[in-house]
Amino acid sequence: MLAGKKGRGIQKAISILVKYGKAFDAERLAPVISSHIWAIDPYEFLLDITDGVDKLGVGITTTHPLSGFFDMDKWQEMGVPDNFAKAEAKLFNKRLPIYKRLNVLQTFTCLPTLVGNSALKGQIISWMGSGVQLMANSLIGARANREGITTVLAAAITGRTPYMGLLKPEKRLAEIIVRLKGINIANCTDTDLQAVSYYIGEKAQDKNIVIDGLPNNLAFESLKSLLVPLAVSGAVGICHIAGITPEAPTIQASLGGKKVLDEIIAGKQEMLESYAKYPGQDGENVDLVVFGCPHLTVTEIGQVAALLHGRKVSSNTRLWLGSAEQIITLAGRMGFIDIIEQAGGVFARCCMAGVPFGRLPNGTKTLATNSIKAAHYISRLTRARVIYGTTQDCVESAITGVWKR
Amino acid sequence: MSKRVLKGRVVNGGSVSGKAIVINIPFSFIGDFDLSSGCLSKGHPMEGKVLAGKILVCPTGKGGTVAPYIAYEAMKKKFAPIAILCQKADPILALCAITIDIPMMDRFEGDITNLISTGDQVQVHGNTGTVIID
Numbered sequence: 121m122l123a124g125k126k127g128r129g130i131q132k133a134i135s136i137l138v139k140y141g142k143a144f145d146a147e148r149l150a151p152v153i154s155s156h157i158w159a160i161d162p163y164e165f166l167l168d169i170t171d172g173v174d175k176l177g178v179g180i181t182t183t184h185p186l187s188g189f190f191d192m193d194k195w196q197e198m199g200v201p202d203n204f205a206k207a208e209a210k211l212f213n214k215r216l217p218i219y220k221r222l223n224v225l226q227t228f229t230c231l232p233t234l235v236g237n238s239a240l241k242g243q244i245i246s247w248m249g250s251g252v253q254l255m256a257n258s259l260i261g262a263r264a265n266r267e268g269i270t271t272v273l274a275a276a277i278t279g280r281t282p283y284m285g286l287l288k289p290e291k292r293l294a295e296i297i298v299r300l301k302g303i304n305i306a307n308c309t310d311t312d313l314q315a316v317s318y319y320i321g322e323k324a325q326d327k328n329i330v331i332d333g334l335p336n337n338l339a340f341e342s343l344k345s346l347l348v349p350l351a352v353s354g355a356v357g358i359c360h361i362a363g364i365t366p367e368a369p370t371i372q373a374s375l376g377g378k379k380v381l382d383e384i385i386a387g388k389q390e391m392l393e394s395y396a397k398y399p400g401q402d403g404e405n406v407d408l409v410v411f412g413c414p415h416l417t418v419t420e421i422g423q424v425a426a427l428l429h430g431r432k433v434s435s436n437t438r439l440w441l442g443s444a445e446q447i448i449t450l451a452g453r454m455g456f457i458d459i460i461e462q463a464g465g466v467f468a469r470c471c472m473a474g475v476p477f478g479r480l481p482n483g484t485k486t487l488a489t490n491s492i493k494a495a496h497y498i499s500r501l502t503r504a505r506v507i508y509g510t511t512q513d514c515v516e517s518a519i520t521g522v523w524k525r
Numbered sequence: 526m527s528k529r530v531l532k533g534r535v536v537n538g539g540s541v542s543g544k545a546i547v548i549n550i551p552f553s554f555i556g557d558f559d560l561s562s563g564c565l566s567k568g569h570p571m572e573g574k575v576l577a578g579k580i581l582v583c584p585t586g587k588g589g590t591v592a593p594y595i596a597y598e599a600m601k602k603k604f605a606p607i608a609i610l611c612q613k614a615d616p617i618l619a620l621c622a623i624t625i626d627i628p629m630m631d632r633f634e635g636d637i638t639n640l641i642s643t644g645d646q647v648q649v650h651g652n653t654g655t656v657i658i659d
Contacts, residue, residue, distance in 0.1 A: 136620075136624065139536075140616075140619060140623055143537075143623075144616065158591070160591075160594065161594065162594060165597055266590070267590065267616060268591070268592060268616065268617050269590060269591050270593045270594070270620055270624045271620060355587075475591060476555060476589075500556060
């Protein structure tokens, strides 16, 4: 491949992977079973790297969400600025035929496991998205590195990735043990769990962790809440949960007989500190409420529908919900979508954290979200003030147009 | 001042020479760099400084997995640095250099952000693993 016998695109892709592997002392490339790319690659780069490629090198390739706050069918309803959406649409339409030609599945979601891109324990995958990289390692036991947009595309094309980091069993062991103090998980909302996780991520940085004291019957939505913020405030690649993480039937197994490097204690105080980073003032106007970072599951859509049933979103406030098309279809069959849309909510398939260049509707001063990941990125990528609160508080603020806890 | 020669490890090959810009904290193309102006972002300690045509010197990279795409767009707009020298290459910054194919070196003896000052004329010999400060 490196000599160019398989074409210029494959040569470019493999040379990126070889250089990258060398920089991190990988001794070889390993075969990849599945890839999850972000269909926002720069057009010329995409043309170059797919030159002469007529078939991808992996079994299945899915796409990450549409670019931040851009959904080609929903942008007008969402009220995002015309100039932004039209420029995004132009780029999207230019790139799409290339992804189509290569049989990339247009899933447009950050939760590819929910829409058919499944991997199993021990399988090597190359996936875009810090949240899903972490969830694949921690919940499924598939092996993913924290890696960037160009190596993921190169892996999809060649079916190879450098054998390094979290792909190696010995590099997956927990280094830090996290103990929860004074928190009863059974009484926590999913936003409470995200708040705890946001604190742990900041402390753990890029270390592998194991959390002690969690029940093994947590719902997927709670696990998602516990995991995803670890890769937002920090750069955690694997978080063992004894009894859930396939490689970690016990805490001992997650450590592999090695000594713990450090211990992190997280309690109620630390949870409240995370909420306090994105505070709301009672009585302040809320222009926009954002749900769906990561994308909503059908259960979460059902919860919002139950809160909104028979009510209307304030005429001063917008309500956005992000999810995958397939999940939205299922939620529609359950009657949830009608309830939410009749109340004034808009569903979209884009990145609800606005990454990388998302633009908010003109005049959006304050927004509220039940995702600490969205709060983190939107507050950094836009000028809006961001409030982080529970799903229930966010729904109420969408209805009244005013924040109240 | 006489010439100084530093030895490092090559992350991505190639040879260039130019003026250095030294950033003393970990750098990311997403968050620290404004693609519309080519300057370091609002709020960055070196806000307003440009990277175009310079040799970027920093301790390491950080964050955002979409950064190589921003680096690529920066290169297309002629806003990108021409080489990167750092103490320890992190995966994302390394991937930025590899994606836009500019020389990058790391693992110098001593702290590269102290050995080089902003404005120094620097030659990067990415094929032999040497850096010459004129």
